[in-house]
Amino acid sequence: MDKEEKDTPGNKFVKKFPEQIIHLFVVFSVFIVGIILIRAYVIPARLKESGYHRTKTIEAELSFKGSYSESEVCVECHDDINEKKRNGFHKFLACETCHGAGAVHAENPGETSPPAPTGRVYCALCHAYDPARPTGFPQVATMAHNPMKACITCHDPHAPKPPEVPKECSACHGEISRTMSISPHVHLECVTCHTVPQNHKTTPRAKKPTTPENREFCGKCHDRDARVKGIPGVDMKTHGEKYLCWQCHYPHMPEAR
Ligand code: HEC
Ligand code: HEC
Ligand code: HEC
Ligand code: HEC
Ligand code: HEC
Ligand code: HEC
Ligand code: HEC
Ligand code: HEC
Structure with a gap:
C-alpha cells in the first residue's frame, strides 16, 4: 500500500484525507461502476424503455388476430343458449368471456368454431375461494369441491344453479342466528325487524332486506307508555336520547347492563 501511494501522481491530494474517507x-x-456495468450489460434492453408500454407488448397486442x-x-x-342464459346466474357474462373472441366465427360459422372452456381451471378463475371477493359471491374450495370431475358435469355453464336455494335465514346468516338464539330477543323472528324481498335468497346482494331506521321502531315494544306486557320499557324521550337504540344495544343480542 505504502509503495503504491508514493508512486501515484495524486499522492499529495490523497494525504490530505484520512484513510477512512479514502476507503469509503x-x-x-466500485458500487457506482458496478451499477453502470449492470445497467449496460446485464439488464435487457426492453426493461430500460421509459415509455408507458413496452414495444414488445404493443407488438403482441397488434398481432392479436381475434376480434370480438x-x-x-x-x-x-x-x-x-341465450334463452337459457338470460334468466340464469350467468346472465351478466358475455358469451365471449368464456368462448373467446368470436367475430371470425360469427361471420363464417363453418370455418372456425370457438373453443369452449370445459376444464375445471377456467371456472375457478372466478369461483375459487378468495377472501378478496365480495361477501356472498358464490365460491368453492376447488381442491375439496367434487374434485377430479369437470364442473360442467354437474353445472350447466349457461345456466348454473346450486341445486337448492336455502330456505332458512340461518343457512347464510348462521352467526347472527346463533347469537340471537341465546339472547333476550330469541322469540323474535328475523322478519319482525327486516322486510325481506322475495328474491333476497337467490340474489342476496342485489335485493337487500330493510333494516330498522329509527328509535320509534324499537319503541313499538319498548316504549314505557306503550306498556307491552312482559317487555321492559324505557322512557323514549330521555333514554339514550339523540342516539339510535342499536348504537348502544346490539339488536341481535341486546344487553342492559
Ligand atoms: C361461463 C362460461 C360460458 C358462457 C358465459 C357461455 N358459454 Fe357457451 N359453453 C361453455 C362451456 C363450458 C361449454 C361446453 C359445454 C359442454 O361441452 O358440455 C359451452 C358450449 C357452448 C356451445 C356448444 C353447444 C352446447 O349447447 O353445449 C355453444 C353453441 C355455446 N356454448 C354458445 C354460447 C353462447 C351463444 C353464449 C352467450 C349467449 C355462451 N355460450 C356463453 C361456457 C360458456
Ligand atoms: C351466423 C350464425 C352464427 C353466429 C352469428 C354465431 N355462431 Fe356459433 N355456431 C354457428 C354454427 C352453425 C355452429 C355449429 C353448430 C353445431 O356444430 O352444432 C356454431 C357453433 C358454436 C360453438 C360450438 C363449437 C363446438 O366446437 O361445438 C360455440 C361455442 C359457438 N358457436 C359460439 C358462438 C359465439 C360465442 C358467437 C358470438 C361471438 C357465435 N357462436 C356466433 C353459427 C353461429
Ligand atoms: C367471469 C367470471 C365467471 C366465470 C368464468 C364463471 N362464473 Fe359462475 N358465476 C359468475 C357470476 C358473476 C355469478 C353470479 C353471482 C351472483 O349472482 O351473486 C356466477 C354464478 C355461478 C353459480 C351459481 C352459484 C350460486 O350459489 O349462486 C354457479 C354454480 C356457477 N357460477 C358455476 C360456474 C361454472 C361451472 C363455471 C365454468 C363453466 C363458471 N361458473 C364460470 C361468474 C363467473
Ligand atoms: C359432482 C358434481 C359437482 C361438480 C363436479 C362440481 N360441483 Fe359445484 N356444486 C355441486 C352441488 C351439489 C352444489 C350445491 C351444494 C354445495 O354447496 O356443496 C354445488 C355448489 C356450487 C357453487 C355454489 C356455492 C355457494 O356457496 O353458493 C359453486 C359456485 C360451484 N358449485 C362451482 C363449481 C365449480 C367452479 C366447479 C369446478 C371446479 C364445481 N362446482 C364442480 C355439484 C358439483
Ligand atoms: C342464500 C343466502 C341468504 C339467505 C337465505 C338470506 N340472506 Fe340475508 N344476506 C345474504 C348476503 C350474502 C348478504 C350480504 C350482502 C352484502 O353484504 O352485500 C345478506 C344481507 C342481509 C341483510 C343486510 C342488508 C344490508 O342493508 O346490509 C339483512 C338484514 C338480511 N340479509 C336479512 C336476511 C333475512 C331476515 C333472511 C331470512 C328471511 C335472509 N337474510 C336470508 C345472504 C342470504
Ligand atoms: C329486534 C329487531 C331485529 C331482529 C329480530 C333481527 N334484526 Fe337484524 N338488524 C336489526 C338492526 C336494527 C340492524 C341494523 C344494525 C346496524 O345498522 O348497526 C340489523 C342488521 C342486520 C344485518 C346487517 C348487519 C350485520 O350485523 O351483519 C343482518 C345480516 C341481519 N340484521 C340479519 C338478521 C337475521 C338473519 C335475523 C334473524 C336471525 C335478524 N337480523 C333479526 C334488527 C333486528
Ligand atoms: C316485537 C317486539 C320487540 C321489538 C320490535 C324489539 N324488542 Fe327488544 N325485547 C323484546 C322482548 C320480548 C324482550 C325480552 C324481554 C324479557 O324476556 O326480558 C326484549 C328485550 C330487550 C332488551 C333488554 C335486554 C335485557 O337484558 O333485559 C333490550 C335492551 C332490547 N330488547 C332492545 C331492543 C332494541 C334496541 C330494539 C330495536 C332494534 C328492540 N329491542 C326491538 C321485544 C322487542
Ligand atoms: C346511549 C346508549 C343507549 C341508547 C342510545 C339506548 N340505550 Fe337502552 N340502555 C342503555 C343502558 C346503559 C341500559 C342499562 C341501564 C339502564 O337501565 O338505564 C339500557 C337499558 C335498556 C333496557 C332495559 C331496561 C330494563 O328495565 O331492563 C331496554 C328495554 C332498552 N335499554 C331499550 C332501548 C331502546 C328501545 C332504545 C332506543 C329507543 C335504547 N334502549 C337506546 C343504553 C342505551
Missing part, C-alpha cells in the same frame, strides 16, 4: 471513496466507486363481436351477434344464431 473506493467502496462507492357483441353477445347480440351470437344470439342471432344461438338463441336457444
Whole structure:
C-alpha cells in the first residue's frame, strides 16, 4: 500500500484525507461502476424503455388476430343458449368471456368454431375461494369441491344453479342466528325487524332486506307508555336520547347492563 501511494501522481491530494474517507471513496466507486456495468450489460434492453408500454407488448397486442363481436351477434344464431342464459346466474357474462373472441366465427360459422372452456381451471378463475371477493359471491374450495370431475358435469355453464336455494335465514346468516338464539330477543323472528324481498335468497346482494331506521321502531315494544306486557320499557324521550337504540344495544343480542 505504502509503495503504491508514493508512486501515484495524486499522492499529495490523497494525504490530505484520512484513510477512512479514502476507503469509503473506493467502496462507492466500485458500487457506482458496478451499477453502470449492470445497467449496460446485464439488464435487457426492453426493461430500460421509459415509455408507458413496452414495444414488445404493443407488438403482441397488434398481432392479436381475434376480434370480438357483441353477445347480440351470437344470439342471432344461438338463441336457444341465450334463452337459457338470460334468466340464469350467468346472465351478466358475455358469451365471449368464456368462448373467446368470436367475430371470425360469427361471420363464417363453418370455418372456425370457438373453443369452449370445459376444464375445471377456467371456472375457478372466478369461483375459487378468495377472501378478496365480495361477501356472498358464490365460491368453492376447488381442491375439496367434487374434485377430479369437470364442473360442467354437474353445472350447466349457461345456466348454473346450486341445486337448492336455502330456505332458512340461518343457512347464510348462521352467526347472527346463533347469537340471537341465546339472547333476550330469541322469540323474535328475523322478519319482525327486516322486510325481506322475495328474491333476497337467490340474489342476496342485489335485493337487500330493510333494516330498522329509527328509535320509534324499537319503541313499538319498548316504549314505557306503550306498556307491552312482559317487555321492559324505557322512557323514549330521555333514554339514550339523540342516539339510535342499536348504537348502544346490539339488536341481535341486546344487553342492559
Ligand atoms: C351466423 C350464425 C352464427 C353466429 C352469428 C354465431 N355462431 Fe356459433 N355456431 C354457428 C354454427 C352453425 C355452429 C355449429 C353448430 C353445431 O356444430 O352444432 C356454431 C357453433 C358454436 C360453438 C360450438 C363449437 C363446438 O366446437 O361445438 C360455440 C361455442 C359457438 N358457436 C359460439 C358462438 C359465439 C360465442 C358467437 C358470438 C361471438 C357465435 N357462436 C356466433 C353459427 C353461429
Ligand atoms: C361461463 C362460461 C360460458 C358462457 C358465459 C357461455 N358459454 Fe357457451 N359453453 C361453455 C362451456 C363450458 C361449454 C361446453 C359445454 C359442454 O361441452 O358440455 C359451452 C358450449 C357452448 C356451445 C356448444 C353447444 C352446447 O349447447 O353445449 C355453444 C353453441 C355455446 N356454448 C354458445 C354460447 C353462447 C351463444 C353464449 C352467450 C349467449 C355462451 N355460450 C356463453 C361456457 C360458456
Ligand atoms: C367471469 C367470471 C365467471 C366465470 C368464468 C364463471 N362464473 Fe359462475 N358465476 C359468475 C357470476 C358473476 C355469478 C353470479 C353471482 C351472483 O349472482 O351473486 C356466477 C354464478 C355461478 C353459480 C351459481 C352459484 C350460486 O350459489 O349462486 C354457479 C354454480 C356457477 N357460477 C358455476 C360456474 C361454472 C361451472 C363455471 C365454468 C363453466 C363458471 N361458473 C364460470 C361468474 C363467473
Ligand atoms: C359432482 C358434481 C359437482 C361438480 C363436479 C362440481 N360441483 Fe359445484 N356444486 C355441486 C352441488 C351439489 C352444489 C350445491 C351444494 C354445495 O354447496 O356443496 C354445488 C355448489 C356450487 C357453487 C355454489 C356455492 C355457494 O356457496 O353458493 C359453486 C359456485 C360451484 N358449485 C362451482 C363449481 C365449480 C367452479 C366447479 C369446478 C371446479 C364445481 N362446482 C364442480 C355439484 C358439483
Ligand atoms: C342464500 C343466502 C341468504 C339467505 C337465505 C338470506 N340472506 Fe340475508 N344476506 C345474504 C348476503 C350474502 C348478504 C350480504 C350482502 C352484502 O353484504 O352485500 C345478506 C344481507 C342481509 C341483510 C343486510 C342488508 C344490508 O342493508 O346490509 C339483512 C338484514 C338480511 N340479509 C336479512 C336476511 C333475512 C331476515 C333472511 C331470512 C328471511 C335472509 N337474510 C336470508 C345472504 C342470504
Ligand atoms: C329486534 C329487531 C331485529 C331482529 C329480530 C333481527 N334484526 Fe337484524 N338488524 C336489526 C338492526 C336494527 C340492524 C341494523 C344494525 C346496524 O345498522 O348497526 C340489523 C342488521 C342486520 C344485518 C346487517 C348487519 C350485520 O350485523 O351483519 C343482518 C345480516 C341481519 N340484521 C340479519 C338478521 C337475521 C338473519 C335475523 C334473524 C336471525 C335478524 N337480523 C333479526 C334488527 C333486528
Ligand atoms: C316485537 C317486539 C320487540 C321489538 C320490535 C324489539 N324488542 Fe327488544 N325485547 C323484546 C322482548 C320480548 C324482550 C325480552 C324481554 C324479557 O324476556 O326480558 C326484549 C328485550 C330487550 C332488551 C333488554 C335486554 C335485557 O337484558 O333485559 C333490550 C335492551 C332490547 N330488547 C332492545 C331492543 C332494541 C334496541 C330494539 C330495536 C332494534 C328492540 N329491542 C326491538 C321485544 C322487542
Ligand atoms: C346511549 C346508549 C343507549 C341508547 C342510545 C339506548 N340505550 Fe337502552 N340502555 C342503555 C343502558 C346503559 C341500559 C342499562 C341501564 C339502564 O337501565 O338505564 C339500557 C337499558 C335498556 C333496557 C332495559 C331496561 C330494563 O328495565 O331492563 C331496554 C328495554 C332498552 N335499554 C331499550 C332501548 C331502546 C328501545 C332504545 C332506543 C329507543 C335504547 N334502549 C337506546 C343504553 C342505551
